[in-house]
Amino acid sequence: MSSTGQAAEVHLSIPADSAYIAVPRSVVGNLAARNHFTVDAIDDLRIAVDEACALLLPQASDGVLDCIFYIDPPQLTVRTTATVPNGWLPDTDSxxxxxxxxxxxxxxxESESGRLTITVTASATASEKA
Known part of the structure; x- marks a missing residue:
């Protein structure tokens, strides 16, 4: 949420290198905390973003991983995207x-024009019910 309480987007590009995975994990943790997610829900969201990045990293053929964080309280959506080999999709049984x-x-x-996007969504209100 922005300081005005309105929906907001945060864009982040990092090298497709495991040394940088802490950056999107930290960003999503901060954004979730600012939007009243519980401590457990923040940890869950951080791990989910970490897994999304880890799935894309080995396939990121241009060496870049893009993350867009959409904050629209109470929801937080993270879209992690990379250029991948043609036809590659993550193993959903992994x-x-x-x-x-x-x-x-x-x-x-979802795959479009040689780029694969993994989208995860969580809600602060759902975390309150857990």
Whole structure:
């Protein structure tokens, strides 16, 4: 949420290198905390973003990972995108995908024009009910 209480977007591009995964994890933690997510929900969202990044990293053919954080209280949506080899999709039967989908309200992967996007969404109100 912006300081005016309105919806906001944060854009982040990092090198597709595991040394930089802490950056989107920290950003999503900060944004979730500012938007009244519980401590457990913040941890879950951080792990989900970490898993989304980890799935894309080995495939990021241009060496860049883009993250867009959409804050529209009470929801927080993170779209993690990378250029990937033609036709590559994450294995939705993998342990990483299972972890990712268990931690958020929704998760999806979509491919368009050689770029794969993994989108995760969580809600502060859902975390209050947990």
């Amino acid at each position: 342990f990483g995908w299972t972890v990712l989908t268990a931690l958020v309200e929704s998760a999806a992967a």
